[in-house]
Amino acid sequence: MNVEALVQKFERIVFSMSDQELVEEFAGMGCDVKIAPPSGDGWTKIGCVTEDCQYSTRPSLTRTPVSSMSYAADSNELALAA
Amino acid sequence: MLKDESNPLVRYSTEGYHGTSQSCALSIKKHNFNPSRGDDHWLGAGVYFFEAGISDALENAKDWGIVESWDNTKRKYKYEIYCVVKAVIELERLWDLTSREGLEFFERLRGVLRKRGVERSDSCSGRKFDNSVVEFTANQMKFDGLKCCFFIKLDKNSRKNRVLPGIPNVTVICVRDPERCIPIDKVKVVVEGSVNRR
Numbered sequence: 001m002n003v004e005a006l007v008q009k010f011e012r013i014v015f016s017m018s019d020q021e022l023v024e025e026f027a028g029m030g031c032d033v034k035i036a037p038p039s040g041d042g043w044t045k046i047g048c049v050t051e052d053c054q055y056s057t058r059p060s061l062t063r064t065p066v067s068s069m070s071y072a073a074d075s076n077e078l079a080l081a082a
Numbered sequence: 083m084l085k086d087e088s089n090p091l092v093r094y095s096t097e098g099y100h101g102t103s104q105s106c107a108l109s110i111k112k113h114n115f116n117p118s119r120g121d122d123h124w125l126g127a128g129v130y131f132f133e134a135g136i137s138d139a140l141e142n143a144k145d146w147g148i149v150e151s152w153d154n155t156k157r158k159y160k161y162e163i164y165c166v167v168k169a170v171i172e173l174e175r176l177w178d179l180t181s182r183e184g185l186e187f188f189e190r191l192r193g194v195l196r197k198r199g200v201e202r203s204d205s206c207s208g209r210k211f212d213n214s215v216v217e218f219t220a221n222q223m224k225f226d227g228l229k230c231c232f233f234i235k236l237d238k239n240s241r242k243n244r245v246l247p248g249i250p251n252v253t254v255i256c257v258r259d260p261e262r263c264i265p266i267d268k269v270k271v272v273v274e275g276s277v278n279r280r
Contacts, residue, residue, distance in 0.1 A: 003186050003190065006223070007190045007194065009223065010219065010222065010223060011194045013223075014200075015198060019199075022198070026200075029214045029217050029218065030214070031202065031206045031210055031211055031213075031214035032206045033201060033202055033206065033211075035198070036201055
């Protein structure tokens with residue numbers, strides 16, 4: 001079972017439903033629910049690699065100018081130049 | 083079990099045992115199973131079977147057929163003769179909550195609902211909410227079956243003493259679309275007996 005694909009599909013479905021639709025769906029199964037305002041966007045700021053960035057929240061993250069970033073030719077991964 | 087790598091869900095064939103009254107068993111043989119509905123089912127609306135797993139599924143179904151005959155409110159038997167019906171179950175999209183992936187998916191979708199802000203009201207117990215989450219997901223994702231392990235009270239003492247242990251004693255399959263997933267020509271009554279036998 002591809003869990004990630006299922007989770008993404010489920011997330012698309014849930015976020016496409018209105019609050020009322022969700023409440024009614026659960027009520028139809030005999031379960032009373034309430035919909036609280038979403039708490040944040042689910043993402044945590046981890047910093048930025050552009051020069052003189054002021055938003056880095058991870059002290060251990062090395063700040064590197066964008067121009068010195070390179071892709072490793074064989075692994076296709078982003079490599080941060082020291 | 084056939085695993086289709088191109089499909090995230092599991093195609094699954096098995097045999098299940100269903101304990102019930104004699105009159106229900108006769109109706110099942112003629113018209114196939116009728117999904118039971120209600121807000122107190124373990125995995126939502128559907129037809130429930132015991133499957134070989136933690137314990138002997140045939141014995142589980144016999145015990146269920148016997149204990150279910152007693153109406154505790156009216157203090158009398160609902161029926162005198164119980165039956166165990168055996169069925170072949172063929173599922174295209176089984177959500178297996180006995181597997182690591184199935185449980186991981188459930189935990190992840192709890193997170194999705196939390197992110198969306200869905201919370202149970204005070205009037206809804208945690209167990210009922212979990213059951214509803216399972217059913218909601220199965221409805222939206224079009225699962226045709228669910229499998230899980232539960233503790234089910236299968237004897238008089240457990241029910242009388244309202245035992246609520248957390249360790250499962252049976253493996254259960256819920257078939258959501260019996261007409262499509264249970265070939266009626268393979269439905270058989272394999273046990274018949276008096277509820278007063280024990």
